[in-house]
Amino acid sequence: MQQKVFRVSLFYALRDIRRRPVRFLSLSAIVCAALVSLTLLLLFMEAQWRADVMPDREENYHFTLDNLSEKEAAYAESLPWVQAAYRSVSPTNEDRICLRIRSDWEHCTESGELVRELIRKIGLFRREPYAAMYDTVYDGAMAKFHAYWYGATEANGLTDTRFAETQAYTHLIDHKVTNQVFMQKTVNSYVIQRDFFTLILMFCAFTAAAFTILIENDYRRSFEDFGCLRALGFTNGHLLCIHLIRSFFIYISALPGTFLVSAGFLALFRRMTAASITEETAYLMDVTAHLPIPLMLILFSLMLGAVLLGTGAVCFLHRREEIMSLLRGVQRMQISFVAETSEAFAESDSIREYGRLYLRRSRRSMLYTVIVTSLVMPLPFHLFSSLIELLPAAGTQEVYPVFLYTLLQTLAVFITTLCITVTAARSAVSMRARELGILRSLGADRDCIRTLIYPAAWIQSLHITICSLFMIIWTHIVSRNHFDFDVKAEAGSGARLINTLLSDIFGSALFVIPATFLGTVLFLRYFFRTPILTSMNDKE
């Protein structure tokens, strides 16, 4: 049965993809490519950032102790901060004990059991991508350590274990051996932490919301086709399957674009920051080193899940649409509503009264727009707060590339968010095209239409602002440890909280309200240029 549903849905979906005007499909593929690229690059940036910051926090080091007695070696191995001890064979046949110090597995993997299990299964943590670089880099780092160690022991004439331990700690804390091997390893441990998955979830919400708006627009344009399919015997399950197949193909077709955009962006970034990139840090530009293939597969799967979730949400929202309403190609406008508004006109003769009644009737669709748009907001503001945190140190050679990278990405995300918000606002008001066309045919002038539309836009934008604010604050709470390093630590926590809140309130209001009005104005501009009859037929 399921196979039959899939087969007939695939039949229709493939023809729909092939023969539909390319506008929707290409737009969807471009949006999808842009979103996945943004996700990939931002996560890469996060990983890179962590590589710079986390070696100091996680004590993620290897070091070697020479000429220890068995007793001393056993003692070293039993130390709580030593994760593993292993013997290495040196060219001079010296007996060396190597210690690996890092936080334990449970501490590293703050993520849920499910995620941990998934990562274990695909072998991400066991993969050790640093292995290839190990020989070349390790020698340099160890030589530095040995010089320090021998210098210290000769000067003191001591070889006892307590001293070895103290020296090792001192070395770790003071010298912060942050060679590339350690950075790579740190990134590996970072990608299995909660922060990383919080960020991925934010991206998924962003993508799902963007796709919901895109598919919703398309769904409403294809009401008649879906009504026809339902009349022929297609169930809601078939329609869902058709949409999911179509979204899947859009996503797959967007992947080559994703890689092109990512590569192009990184090339541009390298060129812009050429002066700040040294040989030692050049490897940090290598996406595959930081986001290994299994992780990228997880990311792509999660993004696909978000795309399908967004698509499914639209089908779910329209599942109760009457077949005849779909066939007529317009959303249901009940006779009772028309009658109610007619009575209102007779009593108050007021267009505002009409608008108020319409708002009351269409509150469900407004709620939907508010929720979807609010889901998009946390990500740009999250990035914006990172940018603000980096601002004081933006001029330094170490932070400049990270700052520039964040700036470019934040701009890209804000532009995407602006497009999504404008489209959502335009889409919400374009649902009223038919009604407005009828009003115009009855003699309502432009001012009258504006009087009807703008209060609704105000109410909608205020609701979006409030919901977005809650979402943004929630994101701050969830990722409160995210930027917990020196640059940020300078500000007091109380002052920081107030600053963050104020910037969120003003930021979301200053962003959402103009974007919502832009969408409304763009629709009205189009609407006033469209012949009344076209509007009444609800055809865009």
Added chain:
Amino acid sequence: MMKKPRSTEKIDIPEHQVLTVRALCKTYFQGDTHIRAVDDCYLTVERGEFISIIGTSGSGKSTLLHMLGGLDTPTSGKIYLAGRDLYDMSDKELSAYRNKNIGFIFQSFHLLPVLTAKENILLPQKLAGGTRYPHYFDTLVEKLGLTDRIHHLPSELSGGQQQRVAAARALINKPAILFADEPTGNLDETSAKELISLLLSLRQELNQTLVMVTHDKTIAAMADKTYTMQNGILRKA
């Protein structure tokens, strides 16, 4: 969502009665008052009959037809198609039933623009599993004079051709009952005559029941029974 309670009422419907309608109502609520688009309608249609329904615009005849075809939900009353209560079925059951037992021809064709004429016609058959009447397509296409147009998209066909494609699509699964909602409304006189004679000949061939809503009194006169609809009330003409 609360699950719709299943009716426990059992009725005996003679086998030759393909469609039985009892106390069917469709009401639109208008503040405190109600508009009855279809008011307490009773109808019995026998297998192979041709029923026409005529009436002025807004009299409720299309609403009635849509409810009979399972496209719209009645406010109250029962519709039995071949003894089965149409609105006692789940969405899935009703969809499958519509696919296999009901054919619908609309005034504005409602062809799927992304499918060719052939794909449009074959779609209900594919949905039903694709094994029903595998050779009927060729027969149907030949009878309807569409042989040289089957690979064209609807936008490349004339109005008459589009309506013939719609008719072929409605007939491909050899449904027990065919509903036609002003099928000639968007056609010129010649195309209208052609379509009606084709529908009637196919109906006779398959012993199908045809329920047609029309403004055209000449077409209505061809029917075995004619009903008029006025202010939501159905009467035999």
